[in-house]
Amino acid sequence: MPERNISYGVFIALLASGHLVLHVALGYGPAAPDLIAVALLLVARRTTPPRAAALGLVLGLLADGMALTSFGATAVALVVVGWAGARTRDMFEGGSYAFTLAFLFVGKWLADASYLLVSPAGRAAAPAGALVTALPLYALSTALAGVLALAAYRFSVGTRYAR
Amino acid sequence: MLLLAIIILLLPAAYQQPLRILLRGTVLQPFAATQAQLAARRSRSVDVRVLRAERDSLAALVVAQAPLAIENRELRAMLRIGYRLEQRFRPANVLRLGSAGAESTFMIDIGRGDGVKVGSPVLTAEGVLGTVWEVSEHRAQAIDWTHPQFVVSGMTATGEAYGLVEARRGRFREEDLLVLTGAPFHSDVRPGSRVVTSGRGDVFPRGVMIGTVLGIDEADTGWRKSYLLRPAVRPESATQVLVGIAPAGDLADIWHTAPPPDPAARDSTFAPNPAGAPGMASTLNQPGAR
Numbered sequence: 001m002p003e004r005n006i007s008y009g010v011f012i013a014l015l016a017s018g019h020l021v022l023h024v025a026l027g028y029g030p031a032a033p034d035l036i037a038v039a040l041l042l043v044a045r046r047t048t049p050p051r052a053a054a055l056g057l058v059l060g061l062l063a064d065g066m067a068l069t070s071f072g073a074t075a076v077a078l079v080v081v082g083w084a085g086a087r088t089r090d091m092f093e094g095g096s097y098a099f100t101l102a103f104l105f106v107g108k109w110l111a112d113a114s115y116l117l118v119s120p121a122g123r124a125a126a127p128a129g130a131l132v133t134a135l136p137l138y139a140l141s142t143a144l145a146g147v148l149a150l151a152a153y154r155f156s157v158g159t160r161y162a163r
Numbered sequence: 164m165l166l167l168a169i170i171i172l173l174l175p176a177a178y179q180q181p182l183r184i185l186l187r188g189t190v191l192q193p194f195a196a197t198q199a200q201l202a203a204r205r206s207r208s209v210d211v212r213v214l215r216a217e218r219d220s221l222a223a224l225v226v227a228q229a230p231l232a233i234e235n236r237e238l239r240a241m242l243r244i245g246y247r248l249e250q251r252f253r254p255a256n257v258l259r260l261g262s263a264g265a266e267s268t269f270m271i272d273i274g275r276g277d278g279v280k281v282g283s284p285v286l287t288a289e290g291v292l293g294t295v296w297e298v299s300e301h302r303a304q305a306i307d308w309t310h311p312q313f314v315v316s317g318m319t320a321t322g323e324a325y326g327l328v329e330a331r332r333g334r335f336r337e338e339d340l341l342v343l344t345g346a347p348f349h350s351d352v353r354p355g356s357r358v359v360t361s362g363r364g365d366v367f368p369r370g371v372m373i374g375t376v377l378g379i380d381e382a383d384t385g386w387r388k389s390y391l392l393r394p395a396v397r398p399e400s401a402t403q404v405l406v407g408i409a410p411a412g413d414l415a416d417i418w419h420t421a422p423p424p425d426p427a428a429r430d431s432t433f434a435p436n437p438a439g440a441p442g443m444a445s446t447l448n449q450p451g452a453r
Contacts, residue, residue: 064263
């Protein structure tokens, strides 16, 4: 079991690093998958709400590191999403790819909506009607990337489900 | 955790900055350095034919102007005038940021050590791109003209109308335009007219292209008009820029704009402040001034 936890921790660290490679090193915009949200949401399904919120704060500050305005807005959004994601463990049971796809889609959309709510600069920069136009597309690309990454992880550790 | 995140979000920018600098200098440093290396590599892989064509054009220009340069040198020697400071701009590579909160901003791979300051103008060969907002030792972060807080004092190339130029958001980023606000109501600027920097405020040098007029945006009855502009520079296409590190004066010759003298040049409201006090002129375009 500890080996499984270590490999899962490495997987999550790789997701967070992958996000920074895509968005900071390569400079891709919001259309590139938000692997930090994927990492947080996947961890949230395996931990308690306070721990998921703490991880959301750390990952959010990392994601905000290059922000010139609204520093901390992503942190607020990911704290909310991390806590809510961990709470879903009491409501939904499951680790299928279809469930994970839906979970990541809703989680990422909620994170983006929370970000727009707390960040005036983010609202100004978002395209018109972003909540029902751009954000669902970003959420879909993130959810698909998350499911692919999870499938690769499960294949590499030789399990059908990560639990 | 939520309370802590909200406190960080609501902190004044001056208190957030150390945390941002800490993150950029540690965890994010390898990723930012990777992009700087990629940008440097990209700038070295420019099409040789384009470079050769530019070199040939420049060589022709230099040969044609050589006698003028010699005459100028001799006249300056006769009048005992020193050479003008030519190092007013530094070239830099643009580093794109794809993270949240970095919309309408970009990094450049030069910083305080190269003479870059907060408020330094950022130009491309086509015209105005943006202004530096935050500076570290070897890098700086700038806003482009699509940023809501970007403003530059502008004028029509004919000197007919002066005003402030700021961003006008479109439904999508590709539809973002500029708007010249505060032009006199009696002005009649035709579509296609060029708008350049007026030099007021001492941040942007005078005569740099900003954009061309598309039409009237708004006319407050009897008071003022606003004109929509098509920007000279699209931020997404900028890869190499020039960053102002010293006052550059009038650059109208470079952009072939030749605006007439500024009628307000003798007006103390807009004249450069010799004492360096932050009056209206010197604060007009400074970050955070609006």
